[in-house]
Amino acid sequence: MKILVTGAAGFIGQALSEAFLKRGDHVVGIDNMNDYYAVTLKESRLERLKKYDQFEFHKLDLADRAGMEALFQNNQFDRVVNLAAQAGVRYSIENPHAYIDSNIVGFLNILEGCRHSKVPHLVYASSSSVFGANKEQPFSETHNVDHPVSLYAASKKSNELMAHAYSSLYKLPTTGLRFFTVYGPWGRPDMAPILFTKGIVEGQPINIFNNGDMERDFTYIDDIVEGVIRVTDKIPAASEQWDGHQPDPSSSYCPYKVYNIGNNTPVRLMDFVQAIENALGKTAEKNMMPMQPGDVPSTCADVSSLERDVGFKPATSIEDGINKFVAWYRDYYKV
Numbered sequence: 001m002k003i004l005v006t007g008a009a010g011f012i013g014q015a016l017s018e019a020f021l022k023r024g025d026h027v028v029g030i031d032n033m034n035d036y037y038a039v040t041l042k043e044s045r046l047e048r049l050k051k052y053d054q055f056e057f058h059k060l061d062l063a064d065r066a067g068m069e070a071l072f073q074n075n076q077f078d079r080v081v082n083l084a085a086q087a088g089v090r091y092s093i094e095n096p097h098a099y100i101d102s103n104i105v106g107f108l109n110i111l112e113g114c115r116h117s118k119v120p121h122l123v124y125a126s127s128s129s130v131f132g133a134n135k136e137q138p139f140s141e142t143h144n145v146d147h148p149v150s151l152y153a154a155s156k157k158s159n160e161l162m163a164h165a166y167s168s169l170y171k172l173p174t175t176g177l178r179f180f181t182v183y184g185p186w187g188r189p190d191m192a193p194i195l196f197t198k199g200i201v202e203g204q205p206i207n208i209f210n211n212g213d214m215e216r217d218f219t220y221i222d223d224i225v226e227g228v229i230r231v232t233d234k235i236p237a238a239s240e241q242w243d244g245h246q247p248d249p250s251s252s253y254c255p256y257k258v259y260n261i262g263n264n265t266p267v268r269l270m271d272f273v274q275a276i277e278n279a280l281g282k283t284a285e286k287n288m289m290p291m292q293p294g295d296v297p298s299t300c301a302d303v304s305s306l307e308r309d310v311g312f313k314p315a316t317s318i319e320d321g322i323n324k325f326v327a328w329y330r331d332y333y334k335v
Contacts, residue, residue, distance in 0.1 A: 002026045003232075004077045006062060006110065007084030009033060011188050012125070012179070012224060014045035016081065019225050021052040028075060031084065032061035036091070037189050044332075045186055062106025072113035079232050082110050082124040085155075088190060089129060089294040092152035103155035104162075111166045119172070121235045123228065126160055126176040128217070128262065128299050129153035138302035141178070141250030141258045150294035164256050173235045173255035177228060180262030180301045184221030184321060185328030193325055196276050200284045201335050206273070210291040214269040217262040217299045220321035223314030227261040230310035250305065262301025263314045275318050279326035 003020055007013035008029025017027045029049065033042055049055045060067050062084050086092075086102040107124070114122045131139045133147040148154040163174040183193045199206035236257035242248060250258045267275075277283055291297070307313040329335070 001078035002028065002076065004028050004030070004071075004075070004080045006030050006080075006082045008049065008057065009042035009046045010083060011045075011186055012182060012221065012228075013083045014049060014186060015184075015221050015225050016083070016228055017049055017055065018052075019229060021049070021054055024054070026054045027052075027056075028071075028077070029055065029057045030060040030062075030071065031057075033059055036086070036088075041186075041189065061102075062109055063101045065109055068109040068113055072117045076117060077119050080110065080114055080119050080122045081228065081232060082107065082122065085125060087152070087188070089150045089152050090292060091190075092150050092155075093293060096151050099151050099155045103152075104158055107159050107162060111162060111172070114172055115166060115170045121232065122163070122172060122174045123232050124159060124163060124174065124176055125156075126178045126258065127153065127156040128178050128180040128260070128301065129296075130157045130160070130178060131299070132296070137298065138264065138300040139260065140302040141260055141305055142248055144249065149296065152294070160258060164252060164254070167252065167254040167256035171255060173237075174257070175231050175234075175236050176258040177231060178258065178260045178262075178301075179224060180217040180219050180260065180299055182219050182221055182224050184325050187221070187325065192272070193276070193322075194329070196273055196284065197280065197326060197329050198333075200276060200280055200282050203285070205285040205287040208269065208273070208286050208288050209295060210297060211288045212268075212270045212286075213297065214295075215266040215298045215300075216269065216272070217264065217266050217301045218272065218318055218321070219261065219263045219301075219314050220316035220324075223263065223316050224261055227259075227306060227310070227312055227314065230312050231259060231306075234310055259306045259309075260301040260303050261306060261314065262299070262303055263316070264301050264303050266298060266300045267318050272318065272322075275322040276326065278319075279323050
């Protein structure tokens with residue numbers, strides 16, 4: 001298949017692109033290579049992809065309407081996987097306009113490209129952040145998610161709504177994936193695993209928010225990739241059981257679907273830090289801090305729908321995942 005992967009120089013984008021390439025697909029990758037974090041890391045990821053003959057890369061911003069139109073006009077994609085986005089809950093408080101440009105305007109350009117070129121299946125990244133103020137756990141795709149607590153979360157919920165509109169209007173099959181705290185080799189340096197590891201290695205204090213009273217459904221990158229590939233291969237169909245009197249947010253009368261991809265095993269933040277300490281053989285100096293605006297105290301994914309529909313459930317233990325991550329960190333950052 002010929003697959004467009006947006007955000008191909010990103011953490012998940014690079015890992016997914018390489019998995020597609022290894023199974024023989026042709027991958028067209030785009031990325032705007034912005035400086036939200038070190039561009040050198042993105043370039044290193046791209047180098048891993050450029051060794052494949054079936055990979056081609058275009059430096060392109062999703063918000064570039066003319067560029068995106070030309071991309072779709074010049075290619076006929078069998079699948080589109082949209083991972084490009086302005087990420088980060090806390091950064092959305094500092095720079096909200098970046099989220100509208102990339103996550104709203106950019107996503108509209110993806111939808112329009114898929115619509116006009118009749119792409120058979122659009123898969124796009126949503127986020128566990130959409131659950132916002134919800135308290136009932138594990139978080140299920142059937143739950144109402146109308147109370148986001150950050151603009152980032154609101155932009156991702158908006159993507160789900162926009163996708164539904166296009167699935168309804170144009171019968172464009174779309175699948176949204178709510179990722180739960182992805183970690184692993186080649187991860188983003190603004191996320192906890194690298195921030196904690198870097199601080200511990202350098203003997204600097206690490207910030208522990210909500211005084212450590214937090215837990216996350218940390219999901220290893222290989223599990224995320226396997227889930228995305230399986231979902232990409234499964235084109236959603238309209239649900240005959242869908243009832244507008246009792247609407248299920250995860251499916252529809254049109255070809256639309258939303259899945260959680262999480263480990264279904266929440267880990268206490270302090271246990272996560274301890275796993276990194278164990279892997280490094282060094283104890284962290286901890287700076288206990290209050291909860292940050294836009295954060296939530298706990299996440300846990302109900303992945304029963306994913307398991308039922310594509311036969312996959314993430315299962316990498318935090319110990320195995322952290323050991324692999326720390327081994328990569330030592331190698332890449334030469335420590």
